[in-house]
Amino acid sequence: MELLFLGTGAGVPAKQRNVTSIALKMLNERGAVWLIDCGEATQHQILHTTLKPRRIEKIFITHLHGDHIFGLPGLLGSRSFQGGTGPLTVYGPAGIRAFIETALRVSSTHLQYPLFIEEIEEGIVFEDSHMAVTAGKLDHGIDSYGYRFAEKDKAGELLVEKLRADHIPPGPIYKQIKEGQTVKLPDGRIIDPVPYISDPQPGKIITVLGDTRQCPEAVLLAKEADVLVHEATFNAENEKMARDYFHSTTVQAAETAVQAGAKKLCLTHISSRYIKEEEQQLLKEAFARFESVIIAHDFLEVPID
Amino acid sequence: MELLFLGTGAGVPAKQRNVTSIALKMLNERGAVWLIDCGEATQHQILHTTLKPRRIEKIFITHLHGDHIFGLPGLLGSRSFQGGTGPLTVYGPAGIRAFIETALRVSSTHLQYPLFIEEIEEGIVFEDSHMAVTAGKLDHGIDSYGYRFAEKDKAGELLVEKLRADHIPPGPIYKQIKEGQTVKLPDGRIIDPVPYISDPQPGKIITVLGDTRQCPEAVLLAKEADVLVHEATFNAENEKMARDYFHSTTVQAAETAVQAGAKKLCLTHISSRYIKEEEQQLLKEAFARFESVIIAHDFLEVPID
Ligand SMILES: [Zn+2]
Ligand SMILES: [Zn+2]
Numbered sequence: 353m354e355l356l357f358l359g360t361g362a363g364v365p366a367k368q369r370n371v372t373s374i375a376l377k378m379l380n381e382r383g384a385v386w387l388i389d390c391g392e393a394t395q396h397q398i399l400h401t402t403l404k405p406r407r408i409e410k411i412f413i414t415h416l417h418g419d420h421i422f423g424l425p426g427l428l429g430s431r432s433f434q435g436g437t438g439p440l441t442v443y444g445p446a447g448i449r450a451f452i453e454t455a456l457r458v459s460s461t462h463l464q465y466p467l468f469i470e471e472i473e474e475g476i477v478f479e480d481s482h483m484a485v486t487a488g489k490l491d492h493g494i495d496s497y498g499y500r501f502a503e504k505d506k507a508g509e510l511l512v513e514k515l516r517a518d519h520i521p522p523g524p525i526y527k528q529i530k531e532g533q534t535v536k537l538p539d540g541r542i543i544d545p546v547p548y549i550s551d552p553q554p555g556k557i558i559t560v561l562g563d564t565r566q567c568p569e570a571v572l573l574a575k576e577a578d579v580l581v582h583e584a585t586f587n588a589e590n591e592k593m594a595r596d597y598f599h600s601t602t603v604q605a606a607e608t609a610v611q612a613g614a615k616k617l618c619l620t621h622i623s624s625r626y627i628k629e630e631e632q633q634l635l636k637e638a639f640a641r642f643e644s645v646i647i648a649h650d651f652l653e654v655p656i657d
Numbered sequence: 658m659e660l661l662f663l664g665t666g667a668g669v670p671a672k673q674r675n676v677t678s679i680a681l682k683m684l685n686e687r688g689a690v691w692l693i694d695c696g697e698a699t700q701h702q703i704l705h706t707t708l709k710p711r712r713i714e715k716i717f718i719t720h721l722h723g724d725h726i727f728g729l730p731g732l733l734g735s736r737s738f739q740g741g742t743g744p745l746t747v748y749g750p751a752g753i754r755a756f757i758e759t760a761l762r763v764s765s766t767h768l769q770y771p772l773f774i775e776e777i778e779e780g781i782v783f784e785d786s787h788m789a790v791t792a793g794k795l796d797h798g799i800d801s802y803g804y805r806f807a808e809k810d811k812a813g814e815l816l817v818e819k820l821r822a823d824h825i826p827p828g829p830i831y832k833q834i835k836e837g838q839t840v841k842l843p844d845g846r847i848i849d850p851v852p853y854i855s856d857p858q859p860g861k862i863i864t865v866l867g868d869t870r871q872c873p874e875a876v877l878l879a880k881e882a883d884v885l886v887h888e889a890t891f892n893a894e895n896e897k898m899a900r901d902y903f904h905s906t907t908v909q910a911a912e913t914a915v916q917a918g919a920k921k922l923c924l925t926h927i928s929s930r931y932i933k934e935e936e937q938q939l940l941k942e943a944f945a946r947f948e949s950v951i952i953a954h955d956f957l958e959v960p961i962d
Contacts, residue, residue, distance in 0.1 A: 364735045365701050392731040393698040396670050418734045418764040426697040426727045430669045447763040454759040458752040459723040460799050494765050 353378050353503070353556060353656040355579060357620060357648040358387075358397040362585045362599075363419050366624035369650055370397055371419035374560060374581065374620070376501060377403075377653075382482055384409035388499060388560045388581075394423035395430050397650065406436035410478070412485070413444030414562025415496035416451070425455035432463040441468040443477050443487075445495040472497065488573045490564035493598040497562050498573040503555030511548050520548075556656045559614070563621060565595060566604040574612035578656055581648070582608060583621035587630070588637045602634045606641035620648040658683050658808070658861060658961040660884060662925060662953040663692075663702040667890045667904075668724050671929035674955055675702055676724035679865060679886065679925070681806060682708075682958075687787055689714035693804060693865045693886075699728035700735050702955065711741035715783070717790070718749030719867025720801035721756070730760035737768040746773040748782050748792075750800040777802065793878045795869035798903040802867050803878040808860030816853050825853075861961045864919070868926060870900060871909040879917035883961055886953070887913060888926035892935070893942045907939045911946035925953040 354377040361369030371391030378384055385407045387394070398405065408431065413421055424442070431440065442448060449469045456463070470477065477499075478485040486500045510530040515522075520543060525535045529545040536542055559577040561570055563585070574580040585599035594601045600608075602619060609617040619638060626634060631647055638645045646654070659682045666674030676696025683689055690712045692699070703710065713736065718726055729747070736745065747753060754774045761768070775782065782804075783790040791805045815835040820827075825848060830840045834850040841847055864882040866875055868890070879885045890904035899906045905913075907924065914922040924943060931939060936952055943950045951959070 364738050365704065365731075367704050370701070392728065393670075393701050396675075396698050396701070399670065399672055416764050418730055418760070418766055421764060422727075422731045422734075422760070423697065425723055426670075429723045429727075433669050450759055451763040454755055455723070455727070458756040459721050459726060461723055 353381060353558070355558065355581065355618070355654040355656065356401065356403070357618075357650060357652045357654075358394055358401070359389075359391050360620045360622055360648045360650050360652075361419075362583075362621045362623045364624075365391070365393065365419075369622060369624065370394070371422075372621060373397065373423065375401075375403060376558060376560075378482075379407070381503075382409075383407070386501075387411040389414055389420040389562075390423040390427055391419045392422040392426075395427040398427075401651065405431040405434055406438065408436075408440060409438065410440070411442045411444075412477075412499050412560075413442065413448055414498065414560070415492060415494055416445055416447050417494070417563065420562070421448070421451060424452060425459065425461070428452070428456065428463060428467065429459070429461045432461070432465060435464075437465050439466040439468065441470060441478075443470045443472050443485075445497065446471045486573070488569045490562055490569055491567040491598065492563045492565070496564055498564070498570060499560050500573045500577070501558040501560070503557070505555050506553040508549040508552045511550055515548055558656060559612075563599060565598055566600055566608060570608045571611045574608060574614050577612060577614045579616045579618060579654065580609050580612065580614040581618045581620055584619040584634060584638065584647075585621050585623050587626065587634055602637040603641055606638040606645060609642045609645070615644060616654075617642055617645040618648050618654060619645065622647065658686060658863070660863065660886065660923070660959040660961065661706065661708070662923075662955060662957045662959075663699055663706070664694075664696050665925045665927055665953045665955055665957075666724075667888075667926045667928045669929075670696070670698065670724075674927060674929065675699070676727075677926060678702065678728065680706075680708060681863060681865075683787075684712070686808075687714075688712070691806075692716040694719055694725040694867075695728040695732055696724045697727040697731075700732045703732075706956065710736040710739055711743065713741075713745060714743065715745070716747045716749075717782075717804050717865075718747065718753055719803070719865070720797060720799055721750055721752050722799070722868065725867070726753070726756060729757060730764065730766070733757070733761065733768060733772065734764070734766045737766070737770060740769075742770050744771040744773065746775060746783075748775045748777050748790075750802065751776045791878070793874045795867055795874055796872040796903065797868045797870070801869055803869070803875060804865050805878045805882070806863040806865070808862070810860050811858040813854040813857045816855055820853055863961060864917075868904060870903055871905055871913060875913045876916045879913060879919050882917060882919045884921045884923060884959065885914050885917065885919040886923045886925055889924040889939060889943065889952075890926050890928050892931065892939055907942040908946055911943040911950060914947045914950070920949060921959075922947055922950040923953050923959060924950065927952065 358373040359370035582605035664675035887910040
């Protein structure tokens with residue numbers, strides 16, 4: 353899995369940073385890409401990557417501010433135009449359905465694939481054998497959700513070399529052992545499966561928060577996450593402004609990462625007021641509280657490992 | 658006046674051409690810019706020009722296909738965010754109001770300027786002392802309008818040098834002469850104003866058509882236009898495809914320019930299937946019928962003179 357940042361700016365597009373969108377690439381794991389948020393010109397950003405719109409299986413919208421949703425109608429239409437036929441589901445706060453349906457209806461956009469729209473509430477919004485996605489409400493004036501993407505633990509692998517070394521012959525019993533069954537061999541031996549299965553691999557946890565003030569729900573969502581993506585619209589000294597506009601500072605984002613015990617923090621939603629050198633200052637502020645931190649930029653790809 | 662092409666592609670954005678938007682710059686004439694159409698990422702294109710969103714006074718939408726309107730919500734919001742306070746009017750086919758109002762409502766976008774939305778029909782959609790704008794319905798499957806922007810004739814200038822040469826002394830009578838009044842001088846002479854006023858300057862005519870098949874209404878809208886902007890989604894040999902998809906070929910656009918007696922033709926809405934060399938072929942096809950033709954590209958500026 354990788355996180356690919358498609359837009360890392362705040363509020364309005366700027367030359368250096370487009371408005372928000374993040375791709376969670378799971379091409380090896382499920383042959384699919386999920387998007388979190390879809391600001392205007394997300395499909396334009398995708399043109400400069402290897403992402404294929406038809407691979408986008410789900411889009412999770414954190415909140416309905418324009419810089420997080422105005423790219424949706426165009427992306428949905430282009431995915432169809434470019435031959436996407438697989439179903440796509442959009443998850444988002446109440447109102448996302450009216451926005452999408454009005455845009456598609458007015459523009460006579462007829463999609464060549466099934467589109468599902470789910471207006472979410474707190475709790476598990478999606479789960480299958482690979483992933484569970486939990487949404488929690490943050491503190492942003494309007495409904496803003498954070499999403500916790502929790503990969504399921506991977507079952508242990510059968511240790512074939514060890515079976516062979518112990519002269520346990522291949523056959524259907526290998527499958528039984530892998531499934532954890534105790535088996536009896538033709539030679540009378542009783543085989544306990546446990547020593548022949550490697551430890552299960554814990555699934556990765558990626559938490560992506562919508563715009564928010566510092567809040568306890570953010571800590572819950574990010575609990576022991578491998579990667580936490582957190583907005584940092586303001587620098588440390590603008591704490592009052594962050595509060596007034598329902599945003600966070602660099603330091604607040606870092607504090608949330610510390611409280612959650614997250615392993616890595618990616619700061620995004622960076623205001624265009626902070627140019628090159630000031631960006632280093634933002635990083636320093638967060639680093640003073642939490643050392644595994646980076647500032648995202650458009651097209652940054654972060655491996656989840 | 659100048660036409661500045663912000664997006665010249667067809668259907669979906671491509672690296673070389675964004676989806677449709679054209680700026681009619683009238684900074685000297687009325688301190689304002691008008692837009693025709695506003696595809697997704699029009700505001701991003703504007704970032705690469707000297708245009709100021711707050712100077713955008715009117716937006717004329719030709720039709721509601723997504724590649725002509727999906728940039729509206731973002732542009733309207735950013736104009737406000739960037740300090741635009743002057744009123745703005747959007748003209749477009751029925752449905753444009755629902756699209757804009759839903760997008761702004763759902764996204765909690767509160768504009769800091771008065772926004773007017775006028776759902777148009779055929780006829781004069783705007784007129785003041787400088788400009789008259791007439792809309793006419795084209796042939797595109799859904800309602801698609803062409804707009805004829807007719808600048809008012811400029812009154813003749815007072816020929817001050819000539820007045821002086823004839824020993825007509827300056828004073829309030831200069832104003833009377835300029836207004837076309839016959840005046841009597843203190844020395845008894847009766848002055849006919851006509852010789853002292855230059856010929857009126859005919860206003861310029863710019864016609865910008867929405868997507869369309871070749872049709873008589875297009876010729877009417879473009880009658881003696883100084884510049885005709887016409888789509889050319891297909892090359893000459895794809896006439897059947899153009900007809901099936903309610904579009905025009907290069908040759909059809911040129912024929913409309915000929916029939917209308919237009920002075921200059923700008924082809925736009927160029928499909929991304931035509932790359933560099935094929936573009937020259939498109940130009941040749943049109944040129945064979947009408948010699949004053951160019952193919953627009955993103956950021957091309959065409960002076961109206
Ligand atoms: Zn927001
Ligand atoms: Zn169209």
